[in-house]
Amino acid sequence: MKILVATTNEGKLREIKSILSDLDVELLSLKDMDNIIDVEEDRKTFLENAIKKATQYANFYKLPVIAEDSGLEVDALEGYPGVYSARFYSIDYGGKVEDESLSKDEKNNLKLLKLLEGKQNRKGRYKTVVVYYDPEKAVGIWTEGVCEGEIGKKPEGSGGFGYDPIFIPEGYDKTMAQLPPEEKNKISHRGKALNKLKELLIKIGVVKVGN
Numbered sequence: 460m461k462i463l464v465a466t467t468n469e470g471k472l473r474e475i476k477s478i479l480s481d482l483d484v485e486l487l488s489l490k491d492m493d494n495i496i497d498v499e500e501d502r503k504t505f506l507e508n509a510i511k512k513a514t515q516y517a518n519f520y521k522l523p524v525i526a527e528d529s530g531l532e533v534d535a536l537e538g539y540p541g542v543y544s545a546r547f548y549s550i551d552y553g554g555k556v557e558d559e560s561l562s563k564d565e566k567n568n569l570k571l572l573k574l575l576e577g578k579q580n581r582k583g584r585y586k587t588v589v590v591y592y593d594p595e596k597a598v599g600i601w602t603e604g605v606c607e608g609e610i611g612k613k614p615e616g617s618g619g620f621g622y623d624p625i626f627i628p629e630g631y632d633k634t635m636a637q638l639p640p641e642e643k644n645k646i647s648h649r650g651k652a653l654n655k656l657k658e659l660l661i662k663i664g665v666v667k668v669g670n
């Protein structure tokens with residue numbers, strides 16, 4: 460069976476495909492589709508945004524879909540960036556970063572480090588909500604994952620994506636970007652949520668293990 464991994468984020472796509480690689484399914488990406496629709500993520504929670512992405516993509520492409528909404532919540536910033544994580548650099552909270560020579564991820568990380576300058580409490584966590592939705596069978600499942608950690612003082616490492624160069628997982632003394640992908644997938648919010656989803660999909664007979 461085919462499942463569309465409906466994300467525009469290459470880093471997420473890579474990790475989702477790797478974590479689900481033991482399933483007997485063909486994982487498609489938006490690049491395999493003839494045309495790409497844009498889903499506005501205007502909801503207040505990861506769950507609502509993930510449901511919106513999963514249902515809109517699934518109903519448009521008439522395929523079972525896995526979609527995800529995730530982000531970083533920082534205690535000293537009242538939980539920001541949260542659902543604004545992808546476009547944190549461009550929102551009013553904490554000011555905007557307009558240096559067009561930087562990538563979106565670099566602008567997000569620069570803004571976060573600036574807002575945390577001199578702050579003792581650097582605790583934060585990655586959160587994700589993953590939604591599986593099959594419009595034909597009217598099956599919808601969602602799972603969530605959290606990875607506790609803290610924000611480092613400067614970017615380190617070249618692995619992963621997004622906030623990984625400044626996110627130090629609990630129990631580690633290096634950033635997520637300094638961990639090999641398989642190690643990140645074992646401890647990450649995404650790995651936890653997708654392994655829960657895998658278990659449920661196998662339990663209800665939607666997928667099997669083995670290629």
Ligand SMILES: O=c1nc[nH]c2c1ncn2[C@H]1C[C@H](O)[C@@H](COP(=O)(O)OP(=O)(O)OP(=O)(O)O)O1
Pocket residue numbers: 465466467468471500527528529530531544545546585619620621622623647649
């Ligand atoms: O493991 C992660 N390591 C580092 N950063 C991460 C991670 N997981 C989410 N993040 C950050 C990246 C992005 O700035 C935001 C997700 O935003 P989010 O809207 O869910 O994804 P997105 O817009 O990149 O792609 P899409 O919506 O098409 O799935 O949180």
Ligand SMILES: [Mg+2]
Pocket residue numbers: 500545
């Ligand atoms: Mg997004």
